[in-house]
Each structure stands twice: as structure tokens, then as C-alpha cells.
Amino acid sequence: xxxxxxxxxxxxxxxxxxxxxxxxxxxxxxxxxxxxxxxxxxxxxxxxxxxxxxxxxxxxxxxxxxxxxxxxxxxxxxxxxxxxxxxxxxxxxxxxxxxxxxxxxxxxxxxxxxxxxxxxxxxxxxxxxxxxxxxxxxxxxxxxxxxxxxxxxxxxxxxxxxxxxxxxxxxxxxxxxxxxxxxxxxxxxxxxxxxxxxxxxxxxxxxxxxxxxxxxxxxxxxxxxxxxxxxxxxxxxxxxxxxxxxxxxxxxxxxxxxxxxxxxx
Amino acid sequence: xxxxxxxxxxxxxxxxxxxxxxxxxxxxxxxxxxxxxxxxxxxxxxxxxxxxxxxxxxxxxxxxxxxxxxxxxxxxxxxxxxxxxxxxxxxxxxxxxxxxxxxxxxxxxxxxxxxxxxxxxxxxxxxxxxxxxxxxxxxxxxxxxxxxxxxxxxxxxxxxxxxxxxxxxxxxxxxxxxxxxxxxxxxxxxxxxxxxxxxxxxxxxxxxxxxxxxxxxxxxxxxxxxxxxxxxxxxxxxxxxxxxxxxxxxxxxxxxxxxxxxxxxxxxxxxxxxxxxxxxxxxxxxxxxxxxxxxxxxx
Numbered sequence: 001x002x003x004x005x006x007x008x009x010x011x012x013x014x015x016x017x018x019x020x021x022x023x024x025x026x027x028x029x030x031x032x033x034x035x036x037x038x039x040x041x042x043x044x045x046x047x048x049x050x051x052x053x054x055x056x057x058x059x060x061x062x063x064x065x066x067x068x069x070x071x072x073x074x075x076x077x078x079x080x081x082x083x084x085x086x087x088x089x090x091x092x093x094x095x096x097x098x099x100x101x102x103x104x105x106x107x108x109x110x111x112x113x114x115x116x117x118x119x120x121x122x123x124x125x126x127x128x129x130x131x132x133x134x135x136x137x138x139x140x141x142x143x144x145x146x147x148x149x150x151x152x153x154x155x156x157x158x159x160x161x162x163x164x165x166x167x168x169x170x171x172x173x174x175x176x177x178x179x180x181x182x183x184x185x186x187x188x189x190x191x192x193x194x195x196x197x198x199x200x201x202x203x204x205x206x207x208x209x210x211x212x213x214x215x216x217x218x219x220x221x222x223x224x225x226x227x228x229x230x231x232x233x234x235x236x237x238x239x240x241x242x243x244x245x246x247x248x249x250x251x252x253x254x255x256x257x258x259x260x261x262x263x264x265x
Numbered sequence: 266x267x268x269x270x271x272x273x274x275x276x277x278x279x280x281x282x283x284x285x286x287x288x289x290x291x292x293x294x295x296x297x298x299x300x301x302x303x304x305x306x307x308x309x310x311x312x313x314x315x316x317x318x319x320x321x322x323x324x325x326x327x328x329x330x331x332x333x334x335x336x337x338x339x340x341x342x343x344x345x346x347x348x349x350x351x352x353x354x355x356x357x358x359x360x361x362x363x364x365x366x367x368x369x370x371x372x373x374x375x376x377x378x379x380x381x382x383x384x385x386x387x388x389x390x391x392x393x394x395x396x397x398x399x400x401x402x403x404x405x406x407x408x409x410x411x412x413x414x415x416x417x418x419x420x421x422x423x424x425x426x427x428x429x430x431x432x433x434x435x436x437x438x439x440x441x442x443x444x445x446x447x448x449x450x451x452x453x454x455x456x457x458x459x460x461x462x463x464x465x466x467x468x469x470x471x472x473x474x475x476x477x478x479x480x481x482x483x484x485x486x487x488x489x490x491x492x493x494x495x496x497x498x499x500x501x502x503x504x505x506x507x508x509x510x511x512x513x514x515x516x517x518x519x520x521x522x523x524x525x526x527x528x529x530x531x532x533x534x535x536x537x538x539x540x541x542x543x544x545x546x547x548x549x550x551x552x553x554x555x556x557x558x559x560x561x562x563x564x
Contacts, residue, residue, distance in 0.1 A: 058467075
């Protein structure tokens with residue numbers, strides 16, 4: 001695992017300076033992620049999991065330690081670590097196509113011709129089943145559709161690591177299940193490395209190769225890591241009886257419950 | 266005053282719809298069958314009939330008041346005759362100080378638009394700086410706070426002092442009028458840009474120029490347009506007053522000139538013209554604003 005790690009999170013610490021003094025959000029977070037791996041980071045709200053994702057994305061800088069992508073230090077955001085934001089973050093003045101094309105133009109502007117970029121944009125929209133709404137504006141499509149476009153925009157950058165920040169948190173259960181299937185399908189086809197923040201146990205177990213469970217903050221760190229040894233492709237209906245699925249689910253639930261109680265006491 | 270107006274309205278109503286209550290009482294069934302159609306007709310006629318009644322009442326009050334207490338005030342037919350005369354030759358030119366009403370309006374509009382566009386050229390960049398830079402905001406906002414409530418006309422002497430000519434001074438006054446809403450709305454728009462958009466831009470490694478053209482400007486545009494609409498509306502009001510002071514050609518001075526000629530009917534005609542031009546300006550800004558409004562598509 002350590003050998004072909006594409007992403008190395010090394011002894012990360014993050015302290016925020018707030019008005020009421022400094023707040024240590026993360027301490028000694030160590031994690032390496034292999035190429036093609038799907039890793040979920042789960043924990044109670046406020047455990048610093050979103051902070052961790054922001055650090056990997058480069059939107060914030062760690063106070064201590066470093067993050068390495070293929071051996072190179074991450075020192076700012078970049079399209080090789082594309083983010084799908086929780087609230088989709090589509091630009092409302094652009095069409096669905098325009099939102100994806102914006103990213104395509106920026107990333108491939110000097111490598112691909114306009115025709116190729118157009119084709120690539122349409123290909124990405126087709127990948128998330130959004131071709132039919134290419135000329136619609138974000139205000140004209142549903143929340144689930146927006147998130148699909150967000151995923152298409154991120155994938156269009158051909159990121160080395162795809163970062164998902166609670167991507168389905170704001171969606172209803174049915175839409176969420178649909179999108180989870182889409183993400184699994186895309187992951188199977190493209191084999192990209194994915195780091196997903198979530199607070200949904202079933203989502204984590206269903207999608208991940210490994211589930212990283214985080215302690216509650218302040219000074220949160222990795223509590224446990226559970227490997228999900230389930231063959232792919234996974235079908236959510238067949239899994240409900242599967243022993244490995246139940247074991248993973250129980251492990252995560254137990255961890256989260258224990259930490260909830262600790263916090264309450 | 267208020268009670269007088271109310272009593273007139275009350276007197277008016279029975280005349281207009283006097284027979285109406287009796288009809289549905291007699292033919293309730295038929296009315297209910299025709300309900301949908303009549304409501305549709307009503308929905309169409311209401312925006313026409315109600316204002317027409319208002320105008321009718323105003324004209325009536327005017328006629329009565331003029332006859333009773335204000336003999337020096339022009340009567341409705343007098344003003345109507347003046348309007349017909351004025352609009353018969355709107356582009357008439359009888360000399361440098363004697364031109365048709367269309368020319369007057371166009372000179373005023375030209376001043377308003379010059380000042381307005383100058384204000385955009387200065388106000389939008391300044392608004393961006395104030396909205397995006399805390400230091401700049403703290404440095405400049407107190408000055409703007411002091412100057413903004415000042416009537417733009419107070420700047421007219423300053424303009425005359427600087428430019429030593431009336432035309433640039435009037436444009437200068439319009440510039441001052443227009444610039445505050447443009448600056449403040451642009452700044453508010455820049456501040457309202459969600460962090461999410463900026464994060465998207467950061468992930469894409471946008472440089473400063475791309476940040477401005479692809480995020481800042483489109484995200485701020487609806488706010489800017491609101492500011493522009495406010496500016497233009499106020500500028501059209503201010504130009505009338507400014508021209509009264511500066512003289513020359515223009516709808517404002519036209520009014521002042523006609524007052525000196527004691528031609529009050531012309532003034533009333535001019536007031537209506539100013540109002541109509543104002544509506545047109547407002548409507549065209551609304552059109553542009555709606556074109557770029559991406560937020561509330563579902564109305």
C-alpha cells in the first residue's frame with residue numbers, strides 16, 4: 001500500500017487563530033492513499049474532516065506536516081485535486097455546459113483544440129447523464145442534477161485525486177442513492193483515486209475501499225481505519241445480507257457511537 | 266385635502282358602476298357560468314380601466330379646482346391645445362434658444378447619458394476596489410458616506426468653477442449623482458460573492474485576470490445593474506433641476522423658460538414628457554437587468 005501511494009498525508013496539524021484564541025482542529029493526521037483507491041473519511045460534525053479535505057485540496061495550508069501528491073508537496077489548490085463541493089458551487093450565470101466547459105478550457109486550454117474541448121465537455125456531461133440539460137442554467141435543474149454537474153466539472157479536470165466534500169449531504173435519500181450508484185459506476189470505469197468526506201455510514205461502506213474514522217475534535221486525529229473487503233461492482237440490494245458489509249457497518253457504527261457517548265459525557 | 270379627494274371618489278363610483286350590483290342579483294346562474302370568462306376579461310381590463318378612472322378623477326378635480334379657486338391655473342383644454350401644438354413639431358428649430366420639445370429632451374438625455382457613463386467608468390472600478398479590499402474600503406467609505414447624502418446640485422458651482430462652461434458642469438452634476446449608487450452596489454455585489462465561487466476559481470488556478478472576468482464581473486453584474494438603474498432614475502430627476510440653473514437647451518431649462526414666458530400649459534406638457542421619458546429609461550434598464558438576472562429565474 002505504502003509503495004504506490006499517490007497521496008501522502010504526513011503528520012498534519014492544523015490550528016486556527018480565532019477571536020477567542022487559537023483552536024487546534026487537527027493533530028498528527030497520517031494517511032496514505034493508494035492510486036485508484038476510494039477512501040471515505042467519516043466522523044461527527046466538527047471533527048475536522050472538512051478541514052482535512054480543504055488541506056488536501058490546498059484551499060487551506062496545514063500548520064504542521066505536509067501533504068504530498070505523487071511525492072510533490074501540495075502548496076495550493078489545483079485542478080489535479082478537483083473538489084466536488086457540498087453545495088455544488090455551480091456558477092449560476094453559466095449553463096450546465098458552460099460550467100463544465102469553464103474547467104475544461106482552463107485545464108486543457110493549451111493542450112486541446114476548441115473542438116476537442118467541446119467534445120470532452122459533452123463526454124463528461126454524458127458520463128453523469130446530464131447531456132439533456134446541457135443548455136439549462138443551474139437554477140433550472142434539481143439539486144441532484146446540480147451535483148451531477150459538479151461531479152462532471154471535477155472529473156473534466158482529469159484530477160489525480162478526486163475530492164468529494166459531503167457531496168450528497170443536501171440531497172434526498174432517493175437522489176442520493178442514485179448518485180452513489182453513479183459515482184461507483186464512474187469510479188469503476190475511470191479507476192480514479194477518490195477521497196470522500198461523509199457522515200453517512202451506509203454511504204461510506206458502500207462506496208469505499210477504506211473508511212477512515214476520525215475522533216472528535218478539538219485536536220482530532222484518525223481513530224480507526226476499516227478496510228472494506230467487498231468485491232466490486234457492489235449492488236446495494238445484495239449487500240444488506242453480506243457478512244463483510246455488516247461487519248464494516250458495525251465497526252463504523254460502533255466507533256461513531258462510542259465517540260458520541262464520549263462527547264456527551 | 267385627503268377627505269375631499271375621498272368624497273369625490275365616493276361620488277364617482279355609483280356613476281361608473283351604478284347598475285352593476287343589480288345585474289348579478291337578477292342572473293346569478295348565468296354569471297356563475299360565465300365566471301371564468303369574466304374573470305379573464307377582468308384580469309385584462311383591470312390594468313387599463315383602473316388607471317383610466319384615476320386619470321379621469323384627477324382631470325375632474327383639476328377642472329373643478331381650477332374653476333373654483335385657481336383661475337390663473339390653465340384649464341385642461343388649454344393644456345391639451347398646448348400639447349397638440351407642441352407635439353405637432355417636436356423637431357422644430359427656430360434658433361439656438363428656440364427648439365422643439367424633442368430636441369430639448371434629447372439634449373437633456375445626452376447630458377444624462379454622458380454623466381452616467383462617466384460615472385460607470387469611474388464607479389465600477391472603484392466599487393470593485395472597495396468591495397474586494399478591506400484597506401481601500403476603510404480608507405474611502407467615510408468620504409463616500411459624507412458626500413453621498415449631499416444634493417448633487419450643490420456640486421454645480423464647483424463644476425462651473427472647474428469647467429467654466431455650463432454643459433460640462435451639468436454633466437459633472439449627473440456624474441456625481443450617478444456615481445454613488447454605482448460604487449455602493451458594485452461593492453456590495455463583490456462582497457456578496459459566495460466563497461464557493463472563489464474556491465472553484467482557486468481549484469482551477471485562475472489568475473487575477475480570469476478571476477475578474479470569469480467570476481467577479483458576472484457574479485457582480487446583477488448588483489451593478491441595480492445600481493445603474495437607481496443612478497439613471499435619479500440622474501433624470503436631477504438633470505431637470507440642473508438645467509434650470511445652467512440654462513441653454515434642455516427640458517429643465519425649457520420649463521424655466523416657459524415659466525418666464527408665463528406659459529404654464531407648456532410646463533405641464535413638459536412634466537408629462539419628463540415622466541414618460543423616465544418610464545422609458547426605467548423600462549429599458551429593467552429589460553437589461555432581467556436579461557442578466559440569473560438568480561430568480563422562476564417567477
